[in-house]
Amino acid sequence: MIETIKAHIEEVKAFQTDTKEQLEAFRIKYLGSKGLLKDFFAEFKNVPNEQKKEFGQVINELKTSAEERVKAIQDALENKEEAKGIYGDTTRPGEAMNIGSRHPISIVKNQMIDIFSTIGFNVSEGPEIEDDWHNFTALNLPEYHPARDMQDTFFIQTNPDVLLRTHTSSVQVRYMENNKPPIRTISPGRVFRNEAVSSRSHCIFHQVEGLYIDKDVSFADLKQTLLYFTKEMFGKSKIRLRPSYFPFTEPSAEIDIYWGLKTETDYRITKGTGWLEIGGCGMVDPNVLKNCGINPDEHTGFAFGMGVERIAMLLYQIGDIRMFYENDVRFLEQFKSSI
Structure with missing residues (x-):
């Protein structure tokens, strides 16, 4: 089970997307109410005592990696949309430039x-x-x-x-x-x-x-x-x-x-x-x-x-x-x- 979770961590770190739909599907897969993380946490009680510490650490690492990846891609997509909205719309009014004054x-x-x-x-x-x-x-x-x-x-x-x-x-x-x-x-x-x-x-x-x-x-x-x-x-x-x-x-x-x-x-x-x-x-x-x-x-x-x-x-x-x-x-x- 631990090796399975580690494989998911590598998958999370390698995840890339250019669409909000794929990002949302990724988020639901790992962080949703019926996602993999909830299943892994539920499995925690069945893990032998000598493996509980390592099991808990890899689950937390998977959770942190998934949250950080979702946040990073979400910010990148928002910035891309904002730049496109500002510079791609030629009908937007121009901003007046302040002309400096000489003494x-x-x-x-x-x-x-x-x-x-x-x-x-x-x-x-x-x-x-x-x-x-x-x-x-x-x-x-x-x-x-x-x-x-x-x-x-x-x-x-x-x-x-x-x-x-x-x-x-x-x-x-x-x-x-x-x-x-x-x-x-x-x-x-x-x-x-x-x-x-x-x-x-x-x-x-x-x-x-x-x-x-x-x-x-x-x-x-x-x-x-x-x-x-x-x-x-x-x-x-x-x-x-x-x-x-x-x-x-x-x-x-x-x-x-x-x-x-x-x-x-x-x-x-x-x-x-x-x-x-x-x-x-x-x-x-x-x-x-x-x-x-x-x-x-x-x-x-x-x-x-x-x-x-x-x-x-x-x-x-x-x-x-x-x-x-x-x-x-x-x-x-x-x-x-x-x-």
């Missing part, structure tokens, strides 16, 4: 890169952790220069000569050190300043700075470059350059565009003037050229810098800069772009 900072930065690329500017990048030379000294800001106080800096505590860059002008220094004029490059990137976080300022923000160095570069070239950018970026054709001060440019100016006073928001963001500052610019100081190995007697150049967050806030009418950094999906899903 507004990335959208605006890429737009700025595209605009300057059309007039010959390439893209240069550099490290966010900088040394004092590239971030300050080479840019006409020697140690103890009072203009260093214009930028509250994050210094690395273990090494006071290492810091988080306060502007992407450090990238321009590295580019000038490794390339000869003519130079026409923009440096987009993230910068850091030790400032209080509020609706209008943040300790982390993004800049796009531009640099053009060649023979006979003039302030007029700078103005035409900025005018082209504002027309392409904002659709505004009216700009003004206000005299200002930056240690690495001379003369220096603030860049304003005429935003207009059509809405209440326009009055608020321009403080009732219609004019809005978008960045700074100027002619590269001869000392900066000399520090980077370029002869200021042969070459001149201009530089400019713009805050990406400021421009994004203008374009999308965002009133709080902190929204860019909160990773709120409801906010980010509003921005769609192929750039």
Whole structure:
């Protein structure tokens, strides 16, 4: 009898079927109310005592094997039917695909890169952790220069000569050190300043700075470059350059565009003037050229810098800069772009 049960165990393990009808017949054969297992259990009382232990073990093995085989084949048949129902029915409605969103900072930065690329500017990048030379000294800001106080800096505590860059002008220094004029490059990137976080300022923000160095570069070239950018970026054709001060440019100016006073928001963001500052610019100081190995007697150049967050806030009418950094999906899903 034991050998008979073992033969059934092998038969159960080898059983295969592709239909529910054959599976049900198999289940009834072994597990039904009148199945073989019930007959084997009924025979248990007639087994000699010395064989009862082994007899009980093989019966339980047969029962377990049959139950597991039925469950495995049943699951396989259900999965097959489900797959056929989903992929075999061409009349089923399609599921909409969620299209991801780019961050507004990335959208605006890429737009700025595209605009300057059309007039010959390439893209240069550099490290966010900088040394004092590239971030300050080479840019006409020697140690103890009072203009260093214009930028509250994050210094690395273990090494006071290492810091988080306060502007992407450090990238321009590295580019000038490794390339000869003519130079026409923009440096987009993230910068850091030790400032209080509020609706209008943040300790982390993004800049796009531009640099053009060649023979006979003039302030007029700078103005035409900025005018082209504002027309392409904002659709505004009216700009003004206000005299200002930056240690690495001379003369220096603030860049304003005429935003207009059509809405209440326009009055608020321009403080009732219609004019809005978008960045700074100027002619590269001869000392900066000399520090980077370029002869200021042969070459001149201009530089400019713009805050990406400021421009994004203008374009999308965002009133709080902190929204860019909160990773709120409801906010980010509003921005769609192929750039």
